[in-house]
Amino acid sequence: MNSLKIHVLLGAVLLAGSATVALAAPPALYTADQAKAGADVFAQSCAMCHGADLTGAAGPALVGQAFASAGNKYTIGSMFTEAAQQMPAGQPASLTHEQYEDVFSYILQQNGYPAGTTKLDYTASLSSKVPLVSQKP
DSSP, rough: HHHHHHHHHHHHHHHHHHHHHHHHHOOOOOOOHHHHHHHHHHHHHHHHHOTTTSOSSOOOOSSSTOOOOOTTOOBBHHHHHHHHHHHSSSSOOSSOHHHHHHHHHHHHTTTOOOOESSOOOOHHHHHHOOOOSSSOO
16 A cells, blocks of 8 residues: 555656646746837737738738747847848848847747846857747647
8 A cells, every 4th residue: 555655646746747847937038128119010010911910911920829839949140140131021031130130029028938137149149949839828
């Protein structure tokens, strides 16, 4: 009987530990000021295709698991590069580096990434290997 209790307890501890890893907070990659500025850039340059709420319209959703699930294995670098080189549609690479930093910060914010004290950097973001996984359903 004691052996069964120990196995059940051990199993519960292992499950709790794995749940903690799965729920670890994503890194802070941008500042709140960048995300705020990015909301304006998004409204002007992106919302017409991706929807004002980022859930998609003519273009795909940019929020939630439909956008960035763990199974997609996206990185900040791959998605930032795509945005900086191919967006906005019809005028690719037409925003400034700062505008791309800001709008991507806004997208990260809307996907549950926390703001921090270090600004998202254009050049570093192009090669970032940090996983992009939305924290939103």
